[in-house]
Amino acid sequence: DTGVSQDPRHKxxxxxxxxxxxxxxxxxxxxxxxxxQTLGQGPEFxxxxxxxxxxxxxxxxxxxxxxxxxxxxxxxxxIQRTEQGDSAMYLCASSxxxxxxxxSGNTIYFGEGSWLTVV
Amino acid sequence: AQSVTQxxxxxxxxxxxxxxxxxxxxxxxxxxxxxxxxxxxxxxQLLLKYTSAATLVKxxxxxxAEFKKSETSxxxxxxxxxxxxxxxxxxxxxxxNQAGTALxxxxxxxxxxxx
Numbered sequence: 001d002t003g004v005s006q007d008p009r010h011k012x013x014x015x016x017x018x019x020x021x022x023x024x025x026x027x028x029x030x031x032x033x034x035x036x037q038t039l040g041q042g043p044e045f046x047x048x049x050x051x052x053x054x055x056x057x058x059x060x061x062x063x064x065x066x067x068x069x070x071x072x073x074x075x076x077x078x079i080q081r082t083e084q085g086d087s088a089m090y091l092c093a094s095s096x097x098x099x100x101x102x103x104s105g106n107t108i109y110f111g112e113g114s115w116l117t118v119v
Numbered sequence: 120a121q122s123v124t125q126x127x128x129x130x131x132x133x134x135x136x137x138x139x140x141x142x143x144x145x146x147x148x149x150x151x152x153x154x155x156x157x158x159x160x161x162x163x164q165l166l167l168k169y170t171s172a173a174t175l176v177k178x179x180x181x182x183x184a185e186f187k188k189s190e191t192s193x194x195x196x197x198x199x200x201x202x203x204x205x206x207x208x209x210x211x212x213x214x215x216n217q218a219g220t221a222l223x224x225x226x227x228x229x230x231x232x233x234x
Binding site for chain 1: 128155161164165168209211222223226227
C-alpha cells in the first residue's frame, strides 16, 4: 500500500494553456474522487468514479474540465484553456466501497495534491 | 443540503493546554462525520470518524470527538496540545445512505501551538 499518488505535485502554466493531472489510487480501491482546494478554504468536491464509471460531477466542473478513469485504475483530470481562477490545489482521494453513491463507511484516503498556478 | 460550520478560523493554544475545535453540522438525516488534518503542502489525513456507533470517537494522535445530536455538534478535543499538532483541521460530513458527494468539508480551522 503506497498511498494515493498524484503527479505533478506543482504546475505553473500560462493562462489559456491546457494542463493534465494524474492520480494513482490505492490499488484495491474502486472509488476515486477529485477535489479542489483554494487558499483558506476546505476541499470542494469535483467528481467521483466508481471503477471506470463517472457517477457524479459537481457544478464546479465546468465544460473546460474533464476527468477520466479509463480502466478503473488511475485517473486524469484535464483543464482546458486555463484561467487564473483555476489556480488551486487539486486533490485526489480513493476508497473501497460497494456500488452506489452513498458513503461506504470505509476510510477515504487523500493524496498530497497537485498545486496549479495559472499566470 | 448537508453542510458543516467550523467556528473559528484560527485557534491558538499553548503547549500542554486543551485543544477544542468546534464543528456544527446541518443534516436532515443522521450523518457520518469526520475530522481530517492537513499539514503544510500535504494532503488530508483522517483523524477520526463517526459512523453512528459510539458517540465518543477516539482517533489518532490523542484526539477525540463527541457526537451530540441535540446540539448538532461534533467538536474535536485533545487534552494536551503538542507543538506537532499545529496544522489545519477540517470537519466533514457525509449524508447517510444518500446519493451525492462523499464528503462535504468545512472551511477549516488553523491550530497554532506556542511553547
